[in-house]
Amino acid sequence: MMETSILVLTLVVLAIVFIILSVKIVPQGWEYTVERFGQYIKTLGPGLHIITPFVEQVGRKLNMMEQVLDVPEQEVITRDNAMVTVDGVVFYQILDAPKAAYEVRQLELAILNLTMTNLRTVMGSMDLDELLSQRDQINAQLLTVVDLATNPWGVKVTRIEIKDISPPRDLVESMGRQMKAERDKRASILVAEGQKQATILEAEGRREAAWRDAEARERLAEAEARATTLVSEAIGKGGMGAVNYFVAQKYVEALQSLAVAPNQKVLMLPMETTGVLGSLAGIAEIAKEALRPDPSSGGSGGGGGGATARTPRPTAPSAAPSPPGTGAGMASALSPSSLMPSVPAGPWAAPPPS
CATH class of the missing domain: 1.20.5 (Single alpha-helices involved in coiled-coils or other helix-helix interfaces)
Incomplete structure (x- = not known):
């Protein structure tokens, strides 16, 4: 009876051990390789699996998710002999579990050493200015080289980034x-x-x-x-009367500008006070000539064409002529004797010479 109980207990224990060894649960994001007598036969994906105990066993447990490796600091000599300290990171993912398990030993260490070696090669072929300004180009070259080298291992290098470049x-x-x-x-x-x-x-x-x-x-x-x-045309048509009119007009305007000058303490007068009267007389003469009746209208008088007889006003003999441009010359030019028109004889005029 005792022997039977021991046998049953032994069988139960063996059954539990057999179940434990035969049932394998693979978590999400992982893959297990199965070996039969040390030889790879298959790969177990995520989920529940049963294998033959004592005959088959799990060889490698591989993480199929994307992983990150830190590249330690290292010194790099550039093409122009400048020494800089560089570090970075590598992102990779296992795509083929059997290759990653059996094609390379210590996969992470192999990827890390491969990245560091190519980092020196790529950065050593560039000048310091290019090294500091073309990080994208460095990352692209490193990614191409390292990904090509890790392809036989069933690994895909997705990104390589240079974190820091520190010159002396x-x-x-x-x-x-x-x-x-x-x-x-x-x-x-x-x-x-x-x-x-x-x-x-x-x-x-x-x-x-x-x-x-x-x-x-x-x-x-x-x-x-x-x-x-x-x-000129107006003067030609109007005669000397038009000239006197223009001269008198400018003369009066000059006197007006002097009268309204801001300096009221100084008053300038012409050399002959009768100059203004002469100018006004010239204007009066022009008006009289404009109002003179037309001879062709049949006025009385013989041979005179209806014109009114005028007696010239005697003038006093003038002094010696002054040179042109001087004050005396201008005064004599604008004197009443030159601008005063001939007026009819009256009781105030002297009798004409016999």
């Missing part, structure tokens, strides 16, 4: 001075170009202004020529 401190200071010098140079060039453009624009503006001034003077000269022509 003295080199950083030199680069700062170089950058400042280049910026100062560009600033000087921009200032010079701006001054050049300003000078060109100023010259063009002066040229345009000169052309406009010349055009304005030309228009003014044309207007003055036309006005002179019209005045």
Whole structure:
């Protein structure tokens, strides 16, 4: 009886061990390789699986999710003999579990060493300026090389990123001075170009202004020529009376401008006080000539054509003529004797000479 109980208990224990060894549960994102007497036969995906105990066993447990490896810092000498310290990260994913399990030993270490070696190769073929400004190009070259090298291992390298590039401190200071010098140079060039453009624009503006001034003077000269022509025609038609009218008008305007001057303490008068009366007399003469009756209208008188007889007013002998342009000459030109018209004889006039 006792022996039977022990046998049954033994069979139960063996059954439990057999079930434990034969049932395999694979979690999501993982794959197991199965070996029969040490030889690979199949791959178990996520889920529940049963294998033959003692004959088949799980060989490798592989993570099929994308994984990250940190590339440790290392010193790299560039093409222009500058030493920099570089580190980065590698993203990879296992696509073929049997190859990743049996084609390479220590997969992560192999990927890491391969990345570090190619990192030195790629960055050592570039100058420091290219190294600092073309990180995308470095990442692309590294990704191409490392992915091609890991393809036989059933691994896909999805991304390689350079985290930091650290030049020596003295080199950083030199680069700062170089950058400042280049910026100062560009600033000087921009200032010079701006001054050049300003000078060109100023010259063009002066040229345009000169052309406009010349055009304005030309228009003014044309207007003055036309006005002179019209005045000449008016004088030709009106005789000396029109000349006296224009002279008297300008004379009165000059006196008016003197009278309204802001400086009220000084008053300038003509040399002959009767000059204004002479100008007014000239205007009166023009008016009388305009109101004179037309001889062709049949006026009385013989041989005179109806004109009223006028007796010239005697004038006093003048002094020696003054040279033209002097005050005396202008005064004599505008004196009542020259501008005063001939008026009919009256009781105030002297009798005509016999």
